[in-house]
Amino acid sequence: MLAVKNIETWYDLIRALHGISFEIQQGAIVALLGSNGAGKTTTLKTIMRLLDDDQPEKGTIEFLGKRIDRMDTEEIVRMGISYVPEGREVFPELTVMENILMGAYTRKDRKGIQEDIDGILKQFPILDERRNQQAGHLSGGEQQMLAIGRALMSRPKLLMLDEPSLGLSPLLTKEIFTIIQKINQQGVTILLVEQNVNMALKYSHYAFLMENGRIVRADKPEILREDDDVKEFYLGIATETSIKGYKRYRRKVRFR
Amino acid sequence: MFEMLLIEGLAIGACYGLFGVAVAIIYKTSDVINFAQGEMGMVATFVAYHILTVYNVPFWIAFPATMVFAILLGMAIEFCFLRPAKDPTVLGLLIITLGAEMLLMGLAGWKWGAEQKDFPFLLSVTKTHEIAPDLAINEWTIGVFTLTIIIMVSLFLFFRYSKLGIAMRATQQNVNAAKIMGIKVERVFSITWAMSSLIGAIAAMFFAARSVLDPNFMMEPFMRAFAAAVLGGLTSIPGVVIGGLIMGIIENFFGYAWPEWKPIVAFVVIILIITVRPSGLFAKHYIKKV
Ligand SMILES: Nc1ncnc2c1ncn2[C@@H]1O[C@H](COP(=O)(O)OP(=O)(O)OP(=O)(O)O)[C@@H](O)[C@H]1O
Ligand SMILES: [Mg+2]
Numbered sequence: 001m002l003a004v005k006n007i008e009t010w011y012d013l014i015r016a017l018h019g020i021s022f023e024i025q026q027g028a029i030v031a032l033l034g035s036n037g038a039g040k041t042t043t044l045k046t047i048m049r050l051l052d053d054d055q056p057e058k059g060t061i062e063f064l065g066k067r068i069d070r071m072d073t074e075e076i077v078r079m080g081i082s083y084v085p086e087g088r089e090v091f092p093e094l095t096v097m098e099n100i101l102m103g104a105y106t107r108k109d110r111k112g113i114q115e116d117i118d119g120i121l122k123q124f125p126i127l128d129e130r131r132n133q134q135a136g137h138l139s140g141g142e143q144q145m146l147a148i149g150r151a152l153m154s155r156p157k158l159l160m161l162d163e164p165s166l167g168l169s170p171l172l173t174k175e176i177f178t179i180i181q182k183i184n185q186q187g188v189t190i191l192l193v194e195q196n197v198n199m200a201l202k203y204s205h206y207a208f209l210m211e212n213g214r215i216v217r218a219d220k221p222e223i224l225r226e227d228d229d230v231k232e233f234y235l236g237i238a239t240e241t242s243i244k245g246y247k248r249y250r251r252k253v254r255f256r
Numbered sequence: 257m258f259e260m261l262l263i264e265g266l267a268i269g270a271c272y273g274l275f276g277v278a279v280a281i282i283y284k285t286s287d288v289i290n291f292a293q294g295e296m297g298m299v300a301t302f303v304a305y306h307i308l309t310v311y312n313v314p315f316w317i318a319f320p321a322t323m324v325f326a327i328l329l330g331m332a333i334e335f336c337f338l339r340p341a342k343d344p345t346v347l348g349l350l351i352i353t354l355g356a357e358m359l360l361m362g363l364a365g366w367k368w369g370a371e372q373k374d375f376p377f378l379l380s381v382t383k384t385h386e387i388a389p390d391l392a393i394n395e396w397t398i399g400v401f402t403l404t405i406i407i408m409v410s411l412f413l414f415f416r417y418s419k420l421g422i423a424m425r426a427t428q429q430n431v432n433a434a435k436i437m438g439i440k441v442e443r444v445f446s447i448t449w450a451m452s453s454l455i456g457a458i459a460a461m462f463f464a465a466r467s468v469l470d471p472n473f474m475m476e477p478f479m480r481a482f483a484a485a486v487l488g489g490l491t492s493i494p495g496v497v498i499g500g501l502i503m504g505i506i507e508n509f510f511g512y513a514w515p516e517w518k519p520i521v522a523f524v525v526i527i528l529i530i531t532v533r534p535s536g537l538f539a540k541h542y543i544k545k546v
Contacts, residue, residue: 048436050435050436074439077437085433089430091425091430092429092430093425098425101419102439
């Protein structure tokens, strides 16, 4: 469904993505994992074309068989990709309802929009309760639900979420993951960026590991879970004394 | 006498308010005080003057034609001056608008000359209607009040209920999130400048009808409208209009009692208010995310 090939993205003179490639199959939940600064957010922003106009510098991105790496963000949204950014980014002075409406900005079918609004308010009862409140006054968890609900309003085929569990309690994190799973069961393909590797591996069908702007591992979660490196550095389960192991891991990762 | 002073003050204040709204709309979206605002209104007024006196067409044709011109002018300035600036700082943007101001002023001086002209406005300042015993107000004042109310109600409805209006507010609050929604933010900027230029041009024509028309005539009204907008908080549109009304009333009453103080009294009051409430009287507490 989505095919990223040899993407290079630069921030002025800094290269953030060193030619990454991956593919996402329709209907899957795919996790993109990696430590801070690995380039996960940059990858999503590159796909959405939110960076400078001349980025990605190299490589191609195809969605449903069409090149999208030189399209406008607006066209990409229309094609069916929706993005829940890191830190929610709701419109703080718009009401919850107005935020949800903005999610449907690219659509014209009034009846369909109204149906989807009803559906989302049903799925997120807390948003229904606060529909006329300013979004800036919602709690972090409520804002995350709003950001997800808003992103669903464009009827995406692919939903990309950047660290949806950021700053949420374990209980709420679990709720968000359950919601993501439900959305996936309704037929939406999901690309999930997470720091919470444990949870992400539990809910995803496939996972990519990123380091320093490269994809260093790609495998099924059940295999990654049993991998010693992953256990030690992402799940925090030590199997040998660390510093040495860490150095060995860095070396391995760098020379791929 | 008191009623006269009050009504006149409110009328001129409504003009400040309208012009302040033009400034505030751009400030909210582009994060910059548009110092070319006065001159944009000035050029539009000159275009109206030109259409009226050179082509000799009736006012009801000249007025809409000028409105169209003002809209195009606003979009052109955004497109030629603001859009090419990549990741500009606030100071950079400020300089850009100052550059646009100089350019427009030079252009007007070159095309229409520096001598003062009478602007043949539809509504006269001298023709009055008696609305109550002993209380006569002129056509100009009636026009100002009518247009201010129409514009304010339209703006309210537009920003509150229309999809584009909500999208404009969304863009003001978070450009990146707006892009993610599929909002064409460049178009939003363009429309913002068009709206602002339109409102500014209407207010400028009212100013011109009260004074004279020359390339400098909007300098002082701009400063006062700007001050009124700051007084009202710059981010709340009704606040800006109320700021304008307060400004007009203060100016008119003091001007009557102490004519020699008229030009500065309003500024003194504003400085006093700003020292007590730096964000203006009606500013919202929300701070824009960077
Ligand atoms: N606007 C920017 N200008 C310059 N460099 C940037 C910019 N944004 C990100 N970078 C750099 O690009 C690299 C990748 O950043 P990115 O935000 O994609 O990481 P990430 O994997 O999302 O990290 P995190 O888990 O902390 O969110 C980092 O080295 C970062 O410093
Ligand atoms: Mg990130």
